[in-house]
Amino acid sequence: MNPELGQVALILALLLSGLQCLLPIIGAWRGSKPLMATAPTLAIGQAVFVALAFGILMWSFWINDFSVAYVAQNSNLSLPWFYKLSAVWGAHEGSLLLWMLILNGWTVALVVLGGKLPEAFFARVIGVLGFVAFGFLLYMITTSNPFLRLFPVPPNGADLNPVLQDPGLVFHPPTLYMGYVGFSVAFAFAIASLLGGELKSTWVRWARPWTNVAWGFLTLGIVAGSAWAYYELGWGGWWFWDPVENASFMPWLIGAALIHAQAITDKRDGLRAWTLLLSIFGFAFSLLGTFLVRSGLLTSVHAFAFAPSRGIFILVYLAVVVGGSLLLYALRAPKVTGGKSFALASRETLMVIGNLMLTVACAMVLLGTLYPLVGEALDIGRISVGPPYFGPLFLILMTPLVLALPFGPLSRWGKADLKVWRNALIRIVALAVTAGIIGFIVGARGGYQLLGITAAVWVMAGVAMFAIKRWREAPRGKRYPFEMLGMMLAHFGIGVFIAGAILTTSMSVEQDVSMKPGANVDVGAYDFHFNGVTETQGPNYRAQQGTVVITRNGKHVVTLHPQKRTYSGGQVQTEAAIEAGVFRDLYVSLGDSIGDGAWSLRVYDKPFVRWIWGGGVLMMLGGFAVVLDRRFRLKRAVEPETVHAKPEAEAPRKLAEGEA
Amino acid sequence: MNPVRKRRLIITLLILGAVGVATTLSVFALQKNMTYLYSPTEVDAGNAPGGHPFRLGGIVKEGSVHRVPGTLTTDFVITDRFQSIPVSYTGILPDLFRVGQSTITTGKLENGKFVATQVLAKHDSTYMPPQVEQAIAKAEKEHRVPKTAQGGGAP
Numbered sequence: 001m002n003p004e005l006g007q008v009a010l011i012l013a014l015l016l017s018g019l020q021c022l023l024p025i026i027g028a029w030r031g032s033k034p035l036m037a038t039a040p041t042l043a044i045g046q047a048v049f050v051a052l053a054f055g056i057l058m059w060s061f062w063i064n065d066f067s068v069a070y071v072a073q074n075s076n077l078s079l080p081w082f083y084k085l086s087a088v089w090g091a092h093e094g095s096l097l098l099w100m101l102i103l104n105g106w107t108v109a110l111v112v113l114g115g116k117l118p119e120a121f122f123a124r125v126i127g128v129l130g131f132v133a134f135g136f137l138l139y140m141i142t143t144s145n146p147f148l149r150l151f152p153v154p155p156n157g158a159d160l161n162p163v164l165q166d167p168g169l170v171f172h173p174p175t176l177y178m179g180y181v182g183f184s185v186a187f188a189f190a191i192a193s194l195l196g197g198e199l200k201s202t203w204v205r206w207a208r209p210w211t212n213v214a215w216g217f218l219t220l221g222i223v224a225g226s227a228w229a230y231y232e233l234g235w236g237g238w239w240f241w242d243p244v245e246n247a248s249f250m251p252w253l254i255g256a257a258l259i260h261a262q263a264i265t266d267k268r269d270g271l272r273a274w275t276l277l278l279s280i281f282g283f284a285f286s287l288l289g290t291f292l293v294r295s296g297l298l299t300s301v302h303a304f305a306f307a308p309s310r311g312i313f314i315l316v317y318l319a320v321v322v323g324g325s326l327l328l329y330a331l332r333a334p335k336v337t338g339g340k341s342f343a344l345a346s347r348e349t350l351m352v353i354g355n356l357m358l359t360v361a362c363a364m365v366l367l368g369t370l371y372p373l374v375g376e377a378l379d380i381g382r383i384s385v386g387p388p389y390f391g392p393l394f395l396i397l398m399t400p401l402v403l404a405l406p407f408g409p410l411s412r413w414g415k416a417d418l419k420v421w422r423n424a425l426i427r428i429v430a431l432a433v434t435a436g437i438i439g440f441i442v443g444a445r446g447g448y449q450l451l452g453i454t455a456a457v458w459v460m461a462g463v464a465m466f467a468i469k470r471w472r473e474a475p476r477g478k479r480y481p482f483e484m485l486g487m488m489l490a491h492f493g494i495g496v497f498i499a500g501a502i503l504t505t506s507m508s509v510e511q512d513v514s515m516k517p518g519a520n521v522d523v524g525a526y527d528f529h530f531n532g533v534t535e536t537q538g539p540n541y542r543a544q545q546g547t548v549v550i551t552r553n554g555k556h557v558v559t560l561h562p563q564k565r566t567y568s569g570g571q572v573q574t575e576a577a578i579e580a581g582v583f584r585d586l587y588v589s590l591g592d593s594i595g596d597g598a599w600s601l602r603v604y605d606k607p608f609v610r611w612i613w614g615g616g617v618l619m620m621l622g623g624f625a626v627v628l629d630r631r632f633r634l635k636r637a638v639e640p641e642t643v644h645a646k647p648e649a650e651a652p653r654k655l656a657e658g659e660a
Numbered sequence: 661m662n663p664v665r666k667r668r669l670i671i672t673l674l675i676l677g678a679v680g681v682a683t684t685l686s687v688f689a690l691q692k693n694m695t696y697l698y699s700p701t702e703v704d705a706g707n708a709p710g711g712h713p714f715r716l717g718g719i720v721k722e723g724s725v726h727r728v729p730g731t732l733t734t735d736f737v738i739t740d741r742f743q744s745i746p747v748s749y750t751g752i753l754p755d756l757f758r759v760g761q762s763t764i765t766t767g768k769l770e771n772g773k774f775v776a777t778q779v780l781a782k783h784d785s786t787y788m789p790p791q792v793e794q795a796i797a798k799a800e801k802e803h804r805v806p807k808t809a810q811g812g813g814a815p
Contacts (some may be wrong), residue, residue: 341664356678364685367686368686371694384695388689389690389694396685512751513732571756572755592753598730600752
């Protein structure tokens with residue numbers, strides 16, 4: 001198939017997206033049903049053309065069409081087929097196309113599932129998504145066309161960056177983008193409600209499942225990226241506070257805050273303006289993330305070569321989207337007031353504290369990430385801000401959140417029963433301290449380890465107590481609705497994550513050693529025996545492969561084969577060998593030959609490292625579970641008037657849930 | 661006070677408190693944890709802080725990489741094509757560390773030698789960190805040497 005067809009498809013998609021932005025919104029404004037009715041057709045049409053372009057690019061990779069510059073730069077005849085296909089999003093242009101495809105996926109999902117939304121509101125939502133799509137398509141066509149031809153056609157491609165030749169490439173970018181782009185739906189809902197001047201906050205209930213799914217995907221994307229960095233970058237770190245990681249972490253923090261703010265708005269009608277603001281910022285940070293990764297402004301493992309035109313375009317786009325949204329917010333939001341009042345001791349207050357800590361943490365990360373740019377602009381030198389800034393500050397900011405976390409679900413809306421708090425506090429403290437003591441007896445030493453155990457149990461005990469409370473108080477069959485189950489899963493995931501993060505950091509044994517064949521080294525309770533290095537051959541690389549036999553108390557545990565690969569393009573890539581386990585990972589990566597037959601090796605014993613990602617996966621499942629709740633099933637098509645009347649009619653039911 | 665005002669007051673105070681604490685902490689932490697990047701020329705001119713960690717960026721000079729036998733220590737020279745600084749690093753070098761490639765090292769100056777605790781090389785082998793590029797450009801400008809005389813500075 002002809003790559004120019006892909007280009008044409010993109011241009012057609014651009015035109016359709018422009019129409020998708022204009023027609024439904026004008027229709028909603030004028031109250032014209034025919035114009036509003038164009039929304040689904042335009043959205044699906046645009047999706048078809050973007051999918052076509054994506055398919056053509058993938059096809060070009062499949063048939064090794066090196067006349068396409070993007071293919072020539074990122075593929076190679078000897079590249080295995082699954083990397084050929086995922087190389088589509090291995091660099092700048094293609095990953096934008098993936099971004100677009102996913103945006104269209106979300107829009108089509110909205111068309112299919114959101115048909116019962118009020119017509120005008122639905123038209124505005126689709127219109128706003130059309131605007132987002134228009135910006136990105138314009139960006140792609142003007143600055144980052146993936147279908148540019150190359151002449152003369154090279155006989156072979158330059159090969160995919162070896163770091164990317166890993167199953168991580170297949171999962172990490174698509175899931176991360178699902179999350180990034182998913183926030184555009186919450187954003188579109190918020191903007192649509194502002195555009196329509198909705199005084200009621202019914203839209204928040206419609207937006208909640210979408211936000212939860214997006215956040216779930218973002219969590220998964222970050223987990224996949226972290227795990228990938230862990231085994232691919234060759235030194236066993238799982239989080240680096242790298243600008244690009246921060247770029248994905250900021251929308252995650254805002255997303256977590258948004259999920260809770262939406263819950264308050266949905267159930268208590270409070271914090272409406274805040275929810276609107278977070279919806280805008282959630283998406284703004286997704287855009288900023290794309291901007292930071294793609295512009296190459298910041299030095300990072302992810303940075304591509306810097307192209308000023310690209311950076312400026314995204315900067316302008318960001319300014320238009322964020323500035324426009326905030327202007328709209330400033331004009332319309334003052335009308336949005338009300339909500340049920342709440343006492344100082346209430347579930348709302350705890351959730352507001354959580355929200356504050358999450359947003360402040362996001363601001364802290366933003367400051368640290370952008371500070372080097374500011375420093376450069378003010379000419380005070382080239383600065384870098386690293387883990388010593390982010391780590392301790394993040395810990396400090398999250399402490400109040402973790403302390404408050406068990407009590408949120410246990411307290412009532414409006415006004416918490418202080419007796420319940422006291423009883424819960426006594427039990428949770430007792431459990432956490434007991435866990436600390438048990439940890440000490442089992443052999444945990446050092447304040448940090450004990451802190452990790454107590455903090456994790458603190459959170460988990462809160463979840464367990466909530467589960468017991470529901471079991472006792474709620475009637476059978478209504479004990480754990482999906483919304484609650486999601487909350488419990490995610491909160492428990494935080495406990496698991498805390499245990500993993502703090503225990504790994506404090507208990508890992510990491511050594512860089514030089515070893516000759518036959519040499520031994522002790523790492524923790526394990527004995528690592530080095531059996532030398534042999535040559536082996538892969539599909540598109542040759543590798544020096546080490547053999548390391550690991551024993552414990554004389555018993556064979558595992559034999560690991562770390563590799564140092566040299567790819568056909570000449571790039572060198574270390575492949576760590578990892579024995580993964582629930583309670584510990586054993587990690588070996590091969591350094592260099594340092595003469596006399598000796599090699600440098602990294603040998604690690606990393607306890608509980610899997611819990612970090614396990615916790616993340618639980619959080620993701622929590623986000624997904626919420627969607628299944630009956631609360632979010634849309635009723636039959638309703639006219640705007642009846643929608644506005646709905647909350648009152650439902651008030652008794654809401655109150656009952658609120659008390660839960 | 662009516663409940664709405666009271667709630668607003670609570671929220672406002674919470675926000676102000678959190679923002680205040682966070683700003684103080686962040687500024688304090690930023691000041692303590694920033695590391696500056698210098699080019700060899702700047703280090704040679706005595707601009708770099710003595711005794712404090714900083715980053716040294718430049719190109720790994722051709723023929724300068726030597727391993728200390730039997731240890732993980734590697735000695736090499738980082739240059740911006742005008743001045744050069746000897747560097748010593750103990751540990752495993754990144755995959756993309758190569759002669760003639762740009763790199764950024766973090767460490768301290770001790771007796772005229774830069775003792776690095778971290779060595780970074782870019783994953784994209786055709787990529788030069790903008791910081792290094794600018795350091796080189798700056799050195800070039802100060803020496804008023806035409807760009808062609810740079811002699812394969814950029815890979």
